Amino acid sequence: MDHLQHSAAARRGGQPAPERVATPWLALLAGPLSYGIAGPALVLDDVARAMGTGEQTAASAVTAFGWGIALGTPLLAALLARRGVRAVLTVATALVVAGTVLLVLSPNVPVLVVGAGVQALGSAGLTVTAMKLADSARRMGVVTASLAVVGSTGPLTGALVADYLSWPAVLALPLLAVLAVPAARRGAAPREAAPASFDPLGMALLALLVTAAVLTPHRPLVAGPATVALLLVLAARTKARPDGFLPAAVARNGRFLAASALAFTLGVVNFGLLYTAPELLREHAGWDGTRSGIWLLAPYLLGGFGSAFLVAASARAPHRVVAVALLAAGAAAPLLAAATTVVPLLLAAMALGSLAASTGQGVLALRAAGVVPASHEAEALGLFNLAYLLSVAFGPAIAVMLSQ
DSSP: HHHHHHHHHHHTTTTTOOOOOOOOHHHHHHHTTHHHHHHHGHHHHHHHHHHSSOOHHHHHHHHHHHHHHHHHHHHHHHHHHOHHHHHHHHHHHHHHHHHHHHHHHOSHHHHHHHHHHHHHHHHHHHHHHHHHHHHHHHHHHHHHHHHHHHHHHHHHHHHHHHHTOOOHHHTGGGGGGGGGGGHHTTTOOSSSSOOOOOOHHHHHHHHHHHHHHHTTSSSSSHHHHHHHHHHHHHHHHHHTTTTSSSSSHHTHHHHHHHHHHHHHHHHHHHHHHHHHHHHHHHHHHOOHHHHHHHHHHHHHHHHHHHHHHHHHHHSSOOOOOHHHHHHHHHHHHHHHHOOOOOOHHHHHHHHHHHHHHHHHHHHHHHHHHTSSSSGGHHHHHHHHHHHHHHHHHHHHHHHHHHHO
């Protein structure tokens, strides 16, 4: 038992913990979420043909999935804090199954978009639950590594599944997480969260804020000011209702905010490089998209697998040292990519960005959950992951802007 587990036990008042969920089940519970983001990348033309529309319109399903996980993360985390693991697993499983059915049977793009959003809400709940159950640095490292590894292999996996089965089967891949739900339920205490008063206004404000933030890179003149205004209104709501949907114990915790800001920054760098990489490889090596995709597997798999070991090792290092190392790696990756035309060094920059973001997600999630009161750990994890997931919206948009 490491110091994180001792801390958790102490904050439970010495009560015996339920049987731990095996780490591979936690990885399976979380990892398939990344299929919803990366899996459709190479099959959007198939979806567009089947729907009788353009590829850009078909891609709206991926946008809806991104919005769903960004919104679902804090919403399902709040449910986790108020009703416990078993309630979240029940709701999240129902959402994933319902969304998958809509996706597989969708007759048109609007149904496809709704299905992706519903599926993403459930996937976010399963991932937050996996992180909540990961009660040590080693286990958290495996959970975040599973997200990174699935994300890096997602496009290739999606293409293979489409070739051997069909494109609807690709959209159903996040359903694989449901296989881990029985094991997670067995490892959850029947009553581990006390009911709390509900704050519908706070929930609505946060939902609007998430929506505006996701739209900001695409509609900055409208969504940007709306995001700032909603942030101020939500801050006022938190002051008036400190025990509301956005707890003041989390929102006003400087160490939590610092961990979330660093995770967002590392995510922006990683996803920006991910979308810049094919163009850089085409420019400097003359590779087409397929060849670039195959070669990029190596650095992103290295980042995903390597992060599992680094997150586990971080438990023995001072937090400030780890934070400085993450910040240095996150800064070095884009500088190296911008300064070199040598392909091995470009791939090294991609690996460094992936390693920093994946490691940061695990290390900083533990930090974010550990600096708030035990009763608010679930909300802290949800809001932390929201900050990280918002980088998916900003990283690629910044990359495109800088390349013009």
